[in-house]
Amino acid sequence: MNDSSQMGTTCASSSSSAKNPARRRRFGLAFWLTFVICMATWMVLSGLFDAFHLSLGVISCAIVADLNARAMWLDVNLGRTLRHWGRFAVYVPWLLIQIWRANLHMLKLTFHPRMRQLINPRMVSFKSRIDNRMGLFIMANSITLTPGTVTVFTSVMGRFTVHAIDDVSARGLPGEMEDRVARIFED
Amino acid sequence: MLNITVIVLLFLGLFFFFAGSVGILRFPDFYSRLHPAGKLDSMGLLLTMSAMALYTVGQWNLGAFLTAIKIMLIVVFIYITSPTATHAIVDAGVRAGLTPWIRSDKGTEHDLAA
Numbered sequence: 001m002n003d004s005s006q007m008g009t010t011c012a013s014s015s016s017s018a019k020n021p022a023r024r025r026r027f028g029l030a031f032w033l034t035f036v037i038c039m040a041t042w043m044v045l046s047g048l049f050d051a052f053h054l055s056l057g058v059i060s061c062a063i064v065a066d067l068n069a070r071a072m073w074l075d076v077n078l079g080r081t082l083r084h085w086g087r088f089a090v091y092v093p094w095l096l097i098q099i100w101r102a103n104l105h106m107l108k109l110t111f112h113p114r115m116r117q118l119i120n121p122r123m124v125s126f127k128s129r130i131d132n133r134m135g136l137f138i139m140a141n142s143i144t145l146t147p148g149t150v151t152v153f154t155s156v157m158g159r160f161t162v163h164a165i166d167d168v169s170a171r172g173l174p175g176e177m178e179d180r181v182a183r184i185f186e187d
Numbered sequence: 188m189l190n191i192t193v194i195v196l197l198f199l200g201l202f203f204f205f206a207g208s209v210g211i212l213r214f215p216d217f218y219s220r221l222h223p224a225g226k227l228d229s230m231g232l233l234l235t236m237s238a239m240a241l242y243t244v245g246q247w248n249l250g251a252f253l254t255a256i257k258i259m260l261i262v263v264f265i266y267i268t269s270p271t272a273t274h275a276i277v278d279a280g281v282r283a284g285l286t287p288w289i290r291s292d293k294g295t296e297h298d299l300a301a
Contacts, residue, residue: 044260047253096233103203103230110210110223120290121219144270147226150218151270152277163218163277163287 026066030073033081034065080187087184088138094180098146105168106147119166124149124173128158130182139181149173189245193238200234203227216288217280225273229266236262 038061046053073081109115130136136158140151143162148169153161164170210223240255 044253044256047250099226099230099233103227106210106223106227107203107206110206110213110227115213116215116290119214119219121216121287122289123287140274141267141270144273145226145229145266147222150221150225150277151274152281163221165219165222 028069029078030069031065033078034069034072035061038064083187084184091138091180091184095142095145098142098177102147102169106165109165120170121163121165122170123152124162124164124170126160126162126173128160128178130158130178130185132185135181135185138184139178142177142181143173146177189241193242193245196234196238196241200231200236200238203231203234207231217285218277218287221273221277225269229269232265233262 039057042057042061043049043054046057048054109118112118128136128139130139133156136154136156140154140160143149143151143160148165150163151160152163153159160173162173164173204227207223207227210227211220214220214223236258240258243251243258244255245251
């Protein structure tokens with residue numbers, strides 16, 4: 001999978017990468033993925049499709065991709081990366097629906113005349129079973145985006161401290177969201 | 188038809204922004220004020236920006252389409268950075284040792300005065 005480079009002949013360190021698997025090929029998959037993402041961003045943001053601007057884009061994206069590819073993709077595996085992105089794309093609409101529903105709840109609280117009797121702020125702690133950092137990042141941001149809960153503290157080991165505004169919000173933790181985030185990153 | 192959708196989305200978004208400001212004033216303490224501040228805003232942003240993107244796409248050409256993508260990119264970046272910023276503010280509060288407001292079941296009059 002890592003060897004799907006289309007520029008294999010210009011590869012600088014093919015012999016040493018065989019001895020040392022940690023050192024990857026220069027124009028490998030990581031380079032091309034970074035390049036494609038950079039180039040797509042370039043085209044959307046410039047909006048100019050003549051030869052001059054496109055070639056400028058190719059040159060700068062190639063430089064950026066070569067410098068950053070090995071930092072961006074610690075362990076590149078096209079199939080797994082695509083699976084993660086696909087599952088994340090499925091997760092986002094669900095999250096948006098949750099944000100919408102929870103926002104209505106927040107609206108109700110905000111305009112309720114006896115709001116201070118309805119809310120019951122407290123700190124909630126729980127241990128998450130998510131074990132990778134990207135999953136923890138998505139989980140923490142999802143908790144903050146769904147109103148009623150703000151992530152106060154996250155550790156790499158998966159400990160979360162959350163400030164919940166009322167009983168309903170506190171009861172929903174970690175709950176379904178954790179299952180869904182964990183499912184994104186299972187292989 | 189498109190114009191009506193855009194206007195409805197815009198006003199709904201502005202209403203969420205307004206509710207966020209009201210929430211900041213009404214909630215009792217620092218931590219609970221961050222709930223409306225950080226999140227009713229994100230909903231308001233999504234709605235208003237969708238309205239803008241929809242309005243731009245209505246012109247049906249490539250430039251308008253690219254502009255719409257750029258507008259939606261704003262939403263994506265805000266949705267990544269806004270929770271992070273909220274978290275940083277909460278973290279600052281915790282580090283400074285501020286204790287969260289807790290409802291006392293009898294003293295609501297006192298809380299309102301405070």
